[in-house]
Amino acid sequence: MTQLFPRDRAWHPQALDPNYKTSVTRSPTQPLLSLEGTTSELSGPTFGHSDIDPLDNDLLRNFATTGDPVGERILLHGRVLDENARPVPNTLVEIWQANAGGRYRHKKDTYLAAIDPNFGGCGRTLTDDQGYYRFRTVKPGAYPWRNWVSSWRPAHIHVSVFGTSFAQRLITQLYFEGDPLIAKCPIINTIPDPRAIDQLVAALDINASVPFDCLAYKFDIVLRGLRSTYFENRPEGN
Amino acid sequence: MVQKLDYLKETPSQTAGPYVHIGLAPGDAGFDIYRHELGRDIAGPDASGTKITVRGVVRDGTGAPVKDVLIETWQADANGVYPSQGSVDPSFRGWGRVIPDFDTGEWAFDTIKPGAVTDQTGTVMAPHINLWLVARGINLGLNTRLYFPDEMAANASDPVLNLIEQPVRRQTLIAEQVEGGYRFDIQLQCPSETVFFDV
Ligand SMILES: [Fe+3]
Numbered sequence: 001m002t003q004l005f006p007r008d009r010a011w012h013p014q015a016l017d018p019n020y021k022t023s024v025t026r027s028p029t030q031p032l033l034s035l036e037g038t039t040s041e042l043s044g045p046t047f048g049h050s051d052i053d054p055l056d057n058d059l060l061r062n063f064a065t066t067g068d069p070v071g072e073r074i075l076l077h078g079r080v081l082d083e084n085a086r087p088v089p090n091t092l093v094e095i096w097q098a099n100a101g102g103r104y105r106h107k108k109d110t111y112l113a114a115i116d117p118n119f120g121g122c123g124r125t126l127t128d129d130q131g132y133y134r135f136r137t138v139k140p141g142a143y144p145w146r147n148w149v150s151s152w153r154p155a156h157i158h159v160s161v162f163g164t165s166f167a168q169r170l171i172t173q174l175y176f177e178g179d180p181l182i183a184k185c186p187i188i189n190t191i192p193d194p195r196a197i198d199q200l201v202a203a204l205d206i207n208a209s210v211p212f213d214c215l216a217y218k219f220d221i222v223l224r225g226l227r228s229t230y231f232e233n234r235p236e237g238n
Numbered sequence: 239m240v241q242k243l244d245y246l247k248e249t250p251s252q253t254a255g256p257y258v259h260i261g262l263a264p265g266d267a268g269f270d271i272y273r274h275e276l277g278r279d280i281a282g283p284d285a286s287g288t289k290i291t292v293r294g295v296v297r298d299g300t301g302a303p304v305k306d307v308l309i310e311t312w313q314a315d316a317n318g319v320y321p322s323q324g325s326v327d328p329s330f331r332g333w334g335r336v337i338p339d340f341d342t343g344e345w346a347f348d349t350i351k352p353g354a355v356t357d358q359t360g361t362v363m364a365p366h367i368n369l370w371l372v373a374r375g376i377n378l379g380l381n382t383r384l385y386f387p388d389e390m391a392a393n394a395s396d397p398v399l400n401l402i403e404q405p406v407r408r409q410t411l412i413a414e415q416v417e418g419g420y421r422f423d424i425q426l427q428c429p430s431e432t433v434f435f436d437v
Contacts, residue, residue, distance in 0.1 A: 004437075005245075005248075007248065007436065007437075008247070008248065009378075009436070011247055011248065011250055012248075012250050012251050012377070012378045013250065013251060013252065013253075013377035013378060014377065015376075015377055015378065017377070020253075020375070020377070022253075022374050022375030023253075023375045023376070023377060024299070024375075025298040025299035025300055025302075025375070025426070025427065026298050026299070026304065026373065026374075026375035026376055026426050026427075027375075027376075027377075027426070027427070028380065028426060028427065028431060028432075028434050029299075029427050029428050029431060030407075030428070030431050030433070030434075032434050032435060032436035033401060033402060033433050033434070033435050033436065034435075034436045035398060035401065035435045035436065035437045037437055038355075038357045038358075038361075038363060038397075038398070039320065039323065039355055039356075039357050039358055039363075040312070040314075040320075040355060040363065040366070040368050040383075041368070041381075041437045042358075043312075043320040043321075043322045043323055044312065044322060044333075045312065045321070045322070045331070045332065045333035046321070046322055047276070051274065051276060052272075052274075053272070053273055056272065062271060063269075063271055081246060082246075083245050083246050083247070083248060084245065084246075085244065085245075085246050092276075094261050094262060095261060096257065096258070096260040096261025096262075104257045104260060104267075105260060105267065105268070105269055106256075106257045106259065106260050106267040106268060107267065107268035107340075108256060108257070108306075108340070109257060120260075120264065120269060120271045121260050122260050122261045122264055122271060124261075124272075158252075158254065158255060158257075158258070158261055160254075160261060160262060164322075166312045166368055166370065167381070167437045169310070169370055169379060170248075170249060170251060170379075171251060171252070171253075171254045171258075171372050171379060172249055172250065172251050172252045173252040173253075173255075187252060187253060188252075190252075190253075190377050191250050191252075195247075196247070196250045197250075199247065199249055199250060200249070200250060200252070221249050222246045222247060222248050222249045223248065223249070224248050225245065225246075
């Protein structure tokens with residue numbers, strides 16, 4: 001019998017943070033109901049290579065028609081692990097981002113920076129049997145948003161990961177080493193612990209960079225750990 | 239000093255933001271890029287079981303619809319078996335993505351009604367659909383469940399519904415029977431706030 005490690009909610013952003021204004025009307029006010037995971041939460045959807053195409057993880061190519069996208073070419077790579085430091089193989093990783101000018105390809109984004117005709121801004125892949133994933137893309141630009149009169153999001157890529165249990169489902173954002181906007185961002189600062197913020201900053205990885213082609217950034221993702229309940233007199237235990 | 243525990247910390251969550259569709263449902267963002275978008279087929283046309291439609295709206299603390307929400311659904315098949323547990327119905331996926339109309343915030347999805355699920359401890363849970371909500375302003379995805387109004391007896395003995403201390407709050411997890419299916423409105427904040435789980 002398996003259970004998930006309890007989620008450390010002090011490590012995650014708080015639901016209500018008045019400095020991130022949209023959270024004020026969208027955060028539950030009643031306490032969450034603590035639930036030991038049942039089959040419903042411990043099971044989860046699975047994906048296979050028939051669900052996606054090989055080019056889906058190459059944002060330099062997956063939407064381009066007349067040439068390469070504009071911007072700093074990067075290789076984004078890392079592993080999906082669980083809290084036991086075990087790799088999570090064959091799990092779906094999806095990303096989305098603004099283009100190099102900070103503009104999203106979305107019918108609701110009206111920021112004045114230009115749309116890049118050769119950049120869609122999304123990608124997806126399955127981790128390999130060691131939990132590794134990789135994407136090629138361009139480094140996204142910072143963009144302004146309505147919070148304070150002049151709030152700017154640091155360059156970031158949105159990341160969605162599944163794991164094996166529906167209760168491991170996670171959406172987060174990765175940031176880039178050395179960005180001075182990180183310290184000023186109200187969304188990042190919904191996370192109380194500075195060490196948790198550090199966990200969202202992808203490291204510049206010169207060793208993995210491809211000479212005269214692209215810089216590399218490494219971003220490992222950690223999902224909730226699975227715990228076997230020991231000392232249980234069950235034939236199917238552990 | 240004591241020995242170190244060698245656990246990693248879970249990656250902290252961040253809001254999915256208003257443009258979650260670009261990554262998870264690009265067709266709704268306004269462009270076609272993938273051969274096949276994921277989560278559009280919870281139960282295929284040949285899935286066995288009773289076909290149902292569930293519709294609803296997610297409301298914020300002011301009562302306004304949350305138009306940029308994305309909901310993921312996860313459910314057992316008509317026999318109460320999850321696909322990863324070995325559901326034998328090949329046209330049943332059990333997982334879906336639901337996106338509201340950007341103008342009204344109303345969403346709907348088609349599926350089959352799940353069966354009662356027997357947990358690994360042998361406990362029987364009333365038929366339910368697991369929901370996970372993300373949106374701008376939601377810093378960590380919210381988990382809840384939809385139960386069915388035509389399962390009164392099963393709901394009354396459901397171990398999760400019975401964990402809810404105030405009986406009136408159990409009602410927030412039970413859909414309403416409407417013409418052509420069920421309606422399940424979700425309230426993010428008081429007064430009739432939906433019960434969300436820490437699972
Ligand atoms: Fe963003």
